[in-house]
Amino acid sequence: MPTENKKIHLCLAHMSGNEQRFIDEAFAENWVVPLGPHVDGFEEDLKKYLISEKPDCPGKEVAALSAGTAAIHLALVLLGVGHGDTVICQSFTFAASANPIVYQGATPVFVDSEPESWNMNPAMLERAISDCVAKGRKPKAIIAVHLYGMPARIDEICEIGRRWGIPVVEDAAEALGSDYKGRPCGTFGDYGVLSFNGNKMITTSGGGALICPDAESKKRCIFYATQAREPFPYYQHEHVGYNYRLSNISAAIGRGQMTILEEHIAHHRRLAALYAGLFAETEGIIYHSNPTPDSDSNYWLSTIVIDPEKTGLTPEDLRQHLATLNVETRPLWKPMHLQPVFADAPAYVNGVSESLFERGLCLPSGPWVTEDDVRMIVKEIKSKIKKP
Numbered sequence: 001m002p003t004e005n006k007k008i009h010l011c012l013a014h015m016s017g018n019e020q021r022f023i024d025e026a027f028a029e030n031w032v033v034p035l036g037p038h039v040d041g042f043e044e045d046l047k048k049y050l051i052s053e054k055p056d057c058p059g060k061e062v063a064a065l066s067a068g069t070a071a072i073h074l075a076l077v078l079l080g081v082g083h084g085d086t087v088i089c090q091s092f093t094f095a096a097s098a099n100p101i102v103y104q105g106a107t108p109v110f111v112d113s114e115p116e117s118w119n120m121n122p123a124m125l126e127r128a129i130s131d132c133v134a135k136g137r138k139p140k141a142i143i144a145v146h147l148y149g150m151p152a153r154i155d156e157i158c159e160i161g162r163r164w165g166i167p168v169v170e171d172a173a174e175a176l177g178s179d180y181k182g183r184p185c186g187t188f189g190d191y192g193v194l195s196f197n198g199n200k201m202i203t204t205s206g207g208g209a210l211i212c213p214d215a216e217s218k219k220r221c222i223f224y225a226t227q228a229r230e231p232f233p234y235y236q237h238e239h240v241g242y243n244y245r246l247s248n249i250s251a252a253i254g255r256g257q258m259t260i261l262e263e264h265i266a267h268h269r270r271l272a273a274l275y276a277g278l279f280a281e282t283e284g285i286i287y288h289s290n291p292t293p294d295s296d297s298n299y300w301l302s303t304i305v306i307d308p309e310k311t312g313l314t315p316e317d318l319r320q321h322l323a324t325l326n327v328e329t330r331p332l333w334k335p336m337h338l339q340p341v342f343a344d345a346p347a348y349v350n351g352v353s354e355s356l357f358e359r360g361l362c363l364p365s366g367p368w369v370t371e372d373d374v375r376m377i378v379k380e381i382k383s384k385i386k387k388p
Protein backbone atom coordinates (compact mmCIF):
# COMPACT_ATOMS: atom_id res chain seq x y z
CA MET A 1 0.00 0.00 0.00
CA PRO A 2 1.25 3.50 -0.63
CA THR A 3 2.33 5.28 2.49
CA GLU A 4 0.22 8.24 3.46
CA ASN A 5 2.55 10.82 1.96
CA LYS A 6 3.64 8.88 -1.14
CA LYS A 7 1.68 9.79 -4.20
CA ILE A 8 2.18 7.47 -7.14
CA HIS A 9 2.26 9.64 -10.25
CA LEU A 10 1.86 8.61 -13.86
CA CYS A 11 5.34 9.78 -14.84
CA LEU A 12 7.26 12.25 -12.75
CA ALA A 13 10.59 13.93 -13.52
CA HIS A 14 13.59 12.08 -12.11
CA MET A 15 17.13 13.50 -12.05
CA SER A 16 20.32 11.54 -12.68
CA GLY A 17 22.39 13.66 -10.29
CA ASN A 18 24.48 15.07 -13.17
CA GLU A 19 22.09 17.90 -14.04
CA GLN A 20 23.32 20.24 -11.28
CA ARG A 21 26.93 19.96 -12.49
CA PHE A 22 25.92 21.06 -16.01
CA ILE A 23 23.80 23.90 -14.59
CA ASP A 24 26.70 25.04 -12.37
CA GLU A 25 28.96 25.10 -15.44
CA ALA A 26 26.45 27.32 -17.25
CA PHE A 27 26.30 29.71 -14.31
CA ALA A 28 30.08 29.75 -13.87
CA GLU A 29 30.49 30.77 -17.52
CA ASN A 30 27.45 33.08 -17.45
CA TRP A 31 25.73 31.18 -20.27
CA VAL A 32 22.28 32.05 -18.93
CA VAL A 33 20.70 32.69 -22.34
CA PRO A 34 18.76 30.76 -24.99
CA LEU A 35 21.92 29.58 -26.74
CA GLY A 36 25.29 28.28 -25.63
CA PRO A 37 27.47 25.20 -25.14
CA HIS A 38 24.80 23.11 -23.44
CA VAL A 39 22.29 23.76 -26.21
CA ASP A 40 24.91 22.60 -28.74
CA GLY A 41 25.94 19.69 -26.49
CA PHE A 42 22.35 18.55 -25.92
CA GLU A 43 21.71 18.59 -29.68
CA GLU A 44 24.86 16.52 -30.20
CA ASP A 45 23.81 14.04 -27.49
CA LEU A 46 20.38 13.61 -29.09
CA LYS A 47 21.88 13.29 -32.54
CA LYS A 48 24.32 10.64 -31.32
CA TYR A 49 21.53 8.71 -29.61
CA LEU A 50 19.02 8.88 -32.47
CA ILE A 51 20.92 9.33 -35.67
CA SER A 52 24.72 9.16 -35.84
CA GLU A 53 25.13 5.52 -34.98
CA LYS A 54 22.16 4.47 -37.12
CA PRO A 55 22.60 3.76 -40.84
CA ASP A 56 19.04 4.73 -41.87
CA CYS A 57 19.01 8.48 -41.57
CA PRO A 58 22.10 10.08 -43.03
CA GLY A 59 22.33 13.86 -42.80
CA LYS A 60 19.56 14.42 -40.24
CA GLU A 61 20.14 17.14 -37.64
CA VAL A 62 18.52 18.03 -34.31
CA ALA A 63 17.44 21.54 -33.23
CA ALA A 64 16.69 22.06 -29.51
CA LEU A 65 13.56 24.16 -28.89
CA SER A 66 11.45 25.50 -26.05
CA ALA A 67 8.69 22.85 -26.41
CA GLY A 68 7.48 19.95 -28.48
CA THR A 69 4.56 22.16 -29.54
CA ALA A 70 7.06 24.72 -30.86
CA ALA A 71 8.76 21.92 -32.83
CA ILE A 72 5.46 20.92 -34.50
CA HIS A 73 4.70 24.56 -35.24
CA LEU A 74 8.11 25.18 -36.81
CA ALA A 75 7.87 21.97 -38.87
CA LEU A 76 4.65 23.36 -40.38
CA VAL A 77 6.27 26.77 -40.95
CA LEU A 78 9.24 25.11 -42.69
CA LEU A 79 6.88 23.04 -44.84
CA GLY A 80 5.16 26.23 -45.97
CA VAL A 81 1.79 25.49 -44.34
CA GLY A 82 -0.22 28.70 -44.40
CA HIS A 83 -3.65 30.28 -44.35
CA GLY A 84 -6.34 28.18 -46.02
CA ASP A 85 -4.20 25.02 -46.28
CA THR A 86 -5.28 21.57 -45.14
CA VAL A 87 -3.19 19.37 -42.82
CA ILE A 88 -4.06 15.78 -41.91
CA CYS A 89 -3.59 14.89 -38.25
CA GLN A 90 -4.11 11.78 -36.14
CA SER A 91 -7.30 12.26 -34.13
CA PHE A 92 -6.28 10.11 -31.17
CA THR A 93 -3.64 12.37 -29.63
CA PHE A 94 -2.98 15.30 -27.30
CA ALA A 95 -4.20 18.70 -28.56
CA ALA A 96 -0.61 19.91 -28.99
CA SER A 97 -0.31 17.73 -32.14
CA ALA A 98 -3.15 19.65 -33.80
CA ASN A 99 -3.07 23.19 -32.37
CA PRO A 100 -0.12 24.39 -34.51
CA ILE A 101 -2.18 23.66 -37.65
CA VAL A 102 -4.59 26.34 -36.47
CA TYR A 103 -1.75 28.71 -35.48
CA GLN A 104 -0.88 28.70 -39.19
CA GLY A 105 -4.45 29.48 -40.24
CA ALA A 106 -4.80 26.00 -41.79
CA THR A 107 -7.61 23.46 -41.32
CA PRO A 108 -7.00 20.11 -39.63
CA VAL A 109 -8.52 16.97 -41.13
CA PHE A 110 -8.57 14.23 -38.51
CA VAL A 111 -7.92 10.56 -39.19
CA ASP A 112 -8.83 7.77 -36.77
CA SER A 113 -6.66 4.94 -35.48
CA GLU A 114 -6.13 1.27 -36.23
CA PRO A 115 -6.88 -1.03 -33.30
CA GLU A 116 -3.43 -2.66 -33.07
CA SER A 117 -1.12 0.30 -32.36
CA TRP A 118 -3.91 2.84 -31.60
CA ASN A 119 -2.21 5.18 -34.08
CA MET A 120 -3.10 6.55 -37.52
CA ASN A 121 -4.91 4.04 -39.71
CA PRO A 122 -3.00 4.00 -43.04
CA ALA A 123 -6.05 2.92 -45.09
CA MET A 124 -8.11 5.80 -43.68
CA LEU A 125 -5.23 8.18 -44.28
CA GLU A 126 -5.23 7.16 -47.94
CA ARG A 127 -8.99 7.74 -48.14
CA ALA A 128 -8.73 11.15 -46.46
CA ILE A 129 -5.98 12.24 -48.86
CA SER A 130 -7.81 11.10 -51.97
CA ASP A 131 -11.01 12.87 -50.83
CA CYS A 132 -9.10 16.09 -50.10
CA VAL A 133 -7.36 15.90 -53.48
CA ALA A 134 -10.69 15.28 -55.24
CA LYS A 135 -11.99 18.47 -53.60
CA GLY A 136 -8.95 20.38 -54.86
CA ARG A 137 -7.46 20.69 -51.37
CA LYS A 138 -4.35 18.53 -51.43
CA PRO A 139 -3.05 18.34 -47.85
CA LYS A 140 0.19 20.21 -47.18
CA ALA A 141 1.36 17.81 -44.44
CA ILE A 142 0.48 14.69 -42.44
CA ILE A 143 0.99 14.67 -38.65
CA ALA A 144 1.29 11.09 -37.38
CA VAL A 145 1.80 10.29 -33.69
CA HIS A 146 3.42 7.45 -31.70
CA LEU A 147 0.92 7.67 -28.84
CA TYR A 148 2.00 6.54 -25.38
CA GLY A 149 5.32 5.63 -27.03
CA MET A 150 3.74 2.87 -29.12
CA PRO A 151 5.09 3.07 -32.67
CA ALA A 152 2.63 3.89 -35.45
CA ARG A 153 2.84 2.04 -38.78
CA ILE A 154 5.12 4.89 -39.71
CA ASP A 155 6.83 3.29 -42.71
CA GLU A 156 3.44 2.76 -44.41
CA ILE A 157 2.36 6.30 -43.49
CA CYS A 158 5.59 7.75 -44.94
CA GLU A 159 5.20 5.63 -48.08
CA ILE A 160 1.65 7.01 -48.56
CA GLY A 161 3.00 10.52 -48.02
CA ARG A 162 5.78 9.93 -50.57
CA ARG A 163 3.34 8.53 -53.14
CA TRP A 164 1.08 11.59 -52.87
CA GLY A 165 3.94 14.06 -52.47
CA ILE A 166 2.87 15.08 -48.95
CA PRO A 167 5.52 15.48 -46.21
CA VAL A 168 5.11 13.69 -42.87
CA VAL A 169 5.65 15.32 -39.47
CA GLU A 170 6.30 12.50 -37.03
CA ASP A 171 5.13 13.44 -33.55
CA ALA A 172 7.42 11.36 -31.32
CA ALA A 173 6.85 13.63 -28.30
CA GLU A 174 5.99 10.56 -26.21
CA ALA A 175 8.26 8.12 -28.03
CA LEU A 176 11.89 8.93 -27.25
CA GLY A 177 13.51 5.48 -27.05
CA SER A 178 10.82 3.64 -29.05
CA ASP A 179 11.89 1.80 -32.20
CA TYR A 180 9.96 0.59 -35.23
CA LYS A 181 11.60 -2.12 -37.31
CA GLY A 182 14.81 -1.38 -35.44
CA ARG A 183 14.85 2.33 -36.26
CA PRO A 184 14.23 5.11 -33.71
CA CYS A 185 10.83 6.78 -33.73
CA GLY A 186 11.21 10.41 -34.75
CA THR A 187 13.65 9.63 -37.59
CA PHE A 188 11.17 8.36 -40.19
CA GLY A 189 9.23 11.49 -41.12
CA ASP A 190 10.41 14.51 -43.07
CA TYR A 191 10.46 16.16 -39.65
CA GLY A 192 10.41 14.48 -36.22
CA VAL A 193 9.25 16.00 -32.95
CA LEU A 194 10.41 15.30 -29.38
CA SER A 195 9.15 16.69 -26.07
CA PHE A 196 11.08 17.11 -22.84
CA ASN A 197 8.16 18.30 -20.75
CA GLY A 198 8.25 17.38 -17.07
CA ASN A 199 6.26 14.17 -17.59
CA LYS A 200 8.19 12.72 -20.55
CA MET A 201 10.93 10.06 -20.83
CA ILE A 202 13.47 12.76 -20.01
CA THR A 203 12.86 16.36 -19.10
CA THR A 204 14.48 19.76 -19.48
CA SER A 205 11.67 21.09 -17.22
CA GLY A 206 10.06 22.17 -20.47
CA GLY A 207 11.53 21.77 -23.93
CA GLY A 208 11.44 20.00 -27.23
CA ALA A 209 13.42 19.26 -30.36
CA LEU A 210 12.88 19.15 -34.10
CA ILE A 211 14.64 16.41 -36.02
CA CYS A 212 15.38 18.04 -39.36
CA PRO A 213 16.19 16.35 -42.68
CA ASP A 214 19.51 18.17 -43.18
CA ALA A 215 21.81 20.95 -41.94
CA GLU A 216 20.14 23.59 -44.10
CA SER A 217 16.67 22.91 -42.66
CA LYS A 218 18.10 22.96 -39.12
CA LYS A 219 19.56 26.39 -39.94
CA ARG A 220 16.14 27.57 -41.13
CA CYS A 221 14.52 26.10 -38.01
CA ILE A 222 16.89 28.04 -35.73
CA PHE A 223 16.39 31.17 -37.83
CA TYR A 224 12.61 31.05 -37.23
CA ALA A 225 13.11 29.99 -33.59
CA THR A 226 15.18 33.12 -32.91
CA GLN A 227 12.83 35.80 -34.26
CA ALA A 228 13.81 35.41 -37.93
CA ARG A 229 16.52 38.00 -37.61
CA GLU A 230 18.32 38.70 -40.88
CA PRO A 231 22.13 39.07 -40.97
CA PHE A 232 22.29 42.85 -40.66
CA PRO A 233 24.04 44.90 -37.95
CA TYR A 234 20.60 46.34 -37.05
CA TYR A 235 17.41 44.36 -36.54
CA GLN A 236 16.03 43.51 -39.97
CA HIS A 237 13.04 41.14 -40.32
CA GLU A 238 11.72 39.80 -43.60
CA HIS A 239 9.71 36.92 -42.12
CA VAL A 240 7.57 36.46 -39.02
CA GLY A 241 9.73 34.76 -36.38
CA TYR A 242 9.25 33.09 -33.00
CA ASN A 243 11.02 32.91 -29.66
CA TYR A 244 11.30 29.11 -29.57
CA ARG A 245 14.97 28.30 -28.82
CA LEU A 246 15.81 26.18 -25.75
CA SER A 247 17.57 27.98 -22.90
CA ASN A 248 21.13 26.95 -22.05
CA ILE A 249 19.98 26.18 -18.48
CA SER A 250 17.22 23.86 -19.68
CA ALA A 251 19.70 22.24 -22.05
CA ALA A 252 22.03 21.70 -19.05
CA ILE A 253 19.24 19.66 -17.42
CA GLY A 254 18.79 17.82 -20.72
CA ARG A 255 22.48 16.86 -20.86
CA GLY A 256 22.22 15.42 -17.37
CA GLN A 257 19.06 13.56 -18.34
CA MET A 258 20.76 12.01 -21.37
CA THR A 259 23.07 10.17 -18.96
CA ILE A 260 20.04 8.35 -17.54
CA LEU A 261 17.83 7.98 -20.61
CA GLU A 262 18.66 4.30 -21.19
CA GLU A 263 17.87 3.53 -17.55
CA HIS A 264 14.54 5.33 -17.78
CA ILE A 265 13.59 3.37 -20.91
CA ALA A 266 14.60 0.06 -19.30
CA HIS A 267 12.55 0.95 -16.21
CA HIS A 268 9.40 1.77 -18.20
CA ARG A 269 9.79 -1.48 -20.17
CA ARG A 270 10.35 -3.52 -17.00
CA LEU A 271 7.16 -2.15 -15.43
CA ALA A 272 5.28 -2.77 -18.69
CA ALA A 273 6.33 -6.42 -18.70
CA LEU A 274 5.23 -6.74 -15.08
CA TYR A 275 1.81 -5.14 -15.74
CA ALA A 276 1.35 -7.33 -18.83
CA GLY A 277 2.17 -10.49 -16.88
CA LEU A 278 -0.09 -9.59 -13.95
CA PHE A 279 -3.03 -8.76 -16.23
CA ALA A 280 -2.43 -11.73 -18.56
CA GLU A 281 -5.19 -13.95 -17.20
CA THR A 282 -7.59 -11.16 -16.23
CA GLU A 283 -10.84 -11.48 -18.12
CA GLY A 284 -12.04 -8.08 -19.38
CA ILE A 285 -8.78 -6.14 -19.01
CA ILE A 286 -6.40 -5.85 -21.93
CA TYR A 287 -2.93 -4.44 -21.36
CA HIS A 288 -1.72 -2.53 -24.46
CA SER A 289 1.46 -4.31 -25.57
CA ASN A 290 3.60 -4.18 -28.71
CA PRO A 291 1.23 -5.57 -31.36
CA THR A 292 3.97 -7.11 -33.54
CA PRO A 293 7.72 -7.79 -33.24
CA ASP A 294 8.23 -4.69 -35.46
CA SER A 295 7.19 -2.44 -32.56
CA ASP A 296 9.41 -1.77 -29.58
CA SER A 297 7.58 0.75 -27.41
CA ASN A 298 9.28 2.73 -24.66
CA TYR A 299 5.99 2.26 -22.71
CA TRP A 300 6.02 5.93 -21.70
CA LEU A 301 2.70 5.24 -20.02
CA SER A 302 1.20 1.84 -19.37
CA THR A 303 -2.36 1.66 -20.66
CA ILE A 304 -5.26 -0.75 -20.29
CA VAL A 305 -8.65 -1.20 -21.90
CA ILE A 306 -11.48 -2.29 -19.60
CA ASP A 307 -14.50 -4.23 -20.86
CA PRO A 308 -17.42 -2.99 -18.73
CA GLU A 309 -19.50 -6.09 -19.47
CA LYS A 310 -16.87 -8.54 -18.31
CA THR A 311 -15.67 -6.52 -15.31
CA GLY A 312 -18.72 -4.51 -14.21
CA LEU A 313 -16.32 -1.55 -14.16
CA THR A 314 -15.69 1.70 -15.97
CA PRO A 315 -12.33 3.45 -16.17
CA GLU A 316 -13.85 6.20 -14.02
CA ASP A 317 -14.71 3.67 -11.26
CA LEU A 318 -11.07 2.62 -11.20
CA ARG A 319 -9.71 6.16 -11.44
CA GLN A 320 -11.76 7.21 -8.44
CA HIS A 321 -10.86 4.13 -6.41
CA LEU A 322 -7.11 4.46 -7.12
CA ALA A 323 -7.24 8.20 -6.33
CA THR A 324 -8.34 7.32 -2.78
CA LEU A 325 -5.07 5.36 -2.52
CA ASN A 326 -3.03 8.31 -3.79
CA VAL A 327 -2.49 6.67 -7.18
CA GLU A 328 -2.76 8.93 -10.22
CA THR A 329 -4.44 7.46 -13.29
CA ARG A 330 -6.00 9.19 -16.29
CA PRO A 331 -8.47 8.42 -19.09
CA LEU A 332 -6.87 7.90 -22.50
CA TRP A 333 -6.66 11.01 -24.70
CA LYS A 334 -10.01 12.32 -25.86
CA PRO A 335 -9.90 12.21 -29.69
CA MET A 336 -9.53 15.55 -31.44
CA HIS A 337 -12.66 15.02 -33.55
CA LEU A 338 -14.67 14.99 -30.29
CA GLN A 339 -13.11 18.19 -28.94
CA PRO A 340 -15.42 21.22 -29.04
CA VAL A 341 -12.58 23.41 -30.30
CA PHE A 342 -12.30 21.23 -33.43
CA ALA A 343 -16.04 20.62 -33.89
CA ASP A 344 -16.00 22.03 -37.42
CA ALA A 345 -12.96 20.11 -38.66
CA PRO A 346 -13.52 17.27 -41.15
CA ALA A 347 -12.83 13.83 -39.68
CA TYR A 348 -12.49 10.28 -40.97
CA VAL A 349 -13.56 8.08 -38.08
CA ASN A 350 -14.09 4.37 -37.50
CA GLY A 351 -15.00 4.18 -33.80
CA VAL A 352 -11.56 2.98 -32.63
CA SER A 353 -10.41 6.13 -30.84
CA GLU A 354 -13.90 6.77 -29.40
CA SER A 355 -14.00 3.27 -27.94
CA LEU A 356 -10.48 3.65 -26.51
CA PHE A 357 -11.47 6.96 -24.92
CA GLU A 358 -14.53 5.34 -23.31
CA ARG A 359 -12.77 2.23 -22.08
CA GLY A 360 -9.12 3.09 -21.52
CA LEU A 361 -7.00 4.13 -18.57
CA CYS A 362 -3.35 5.23 -18.18
CA LEU A 363 -1.48 3.68 -15.27
CA PRO A 364 1.65 4.91 -13.45
CA SER A 365 4.87 4.03 -15.26
CA GLY A 366 7.56 6.58 -14.49
CA PRO A 367 10.96 6.25 -12.82
CA TRP A 368 9.54 6.75 -9.31
CA VAL A 369 7.05 3.89 -9.68
CA THR A 370 8.33 0.67 -8.10
CA GLU A 371 7.52 -2.94 -8.95
CA ASP A 372 5.69 -3.18 -5.61
CA ASP A 373 3.60 -0.15 -6.63
CA VAL A 374 2.62 -1.98 -9.84
CA ARG A 375 1.69 -5.13 -7.91
CA MET A 376 -0.45 -3.07 -5.53
CA ILE A 377 -2.17 -1.18 -8.38
CA VAL A 378 -3.00 -4.39 -10.27
CA LYS A 379 -4.23 -6.08 -7.09
CA GLU A 380 -6.50 -3.11 -6.36
CA ILE A 381 -7.87 -3.13 -9.91
CA LYS A 382 -8.56 -6.88 -9.78
CA SER A 383 -10.24 -6.52 -6.37
CA LYS A 384 -12.86 -4.22 -7.94
CA ILE A 385 -13.85 -6.59 -10.76
CA LYS A 386 -17.39 -7.83 -10.31
CA LYS A 387 -17.77 -11.42 -11.42
CA PRO A 388 -20.85 -11.89 -13.63
Ligand SMILES: Cc1ncc(COP(=O)(O)O)c(C=O)c1O
Pocket residue numbers: 066067068069070093094096097145147171173174194195196197206207208
Ligand atom coordinates in the same frame (compact mmCIF):
# COMPACT_ATOMS: atom_id res chain seq x y z
C1 LIG B 1 1.61 13.58 -28.51
C2 LIG B 1 2.17 14.89 -28.05
N1 LIG B 1 2.47 15.83 -28.97
C3 LIG B 1 3.00 17.00 -28.62
C4 LIG B 1 3.25 17.32 -27.31
C5 LIG B 1 3.76 18.68 -26.98
O1 LIG B 1 4.95 18.71 -26.29
P1 LIG B 1 5.28 19.93 -25.29
O2 LIG B 1 4.47 19.71 -24.06
O3 LIG B 1 6.75 19.78 -25.05
O4 LIG B 1 4.93 21.19 -25.98
C6 LIG B 1 2.97 16.37 -26.31
C7 LIG B 1 3.24 16.58 -24.88
O5 LIG B 1 3.00 17.39 -24.15
C8 LIG B 1 2.38 15.14 -26.68
O6 LIG B 1 2.05 14.23 -25.76
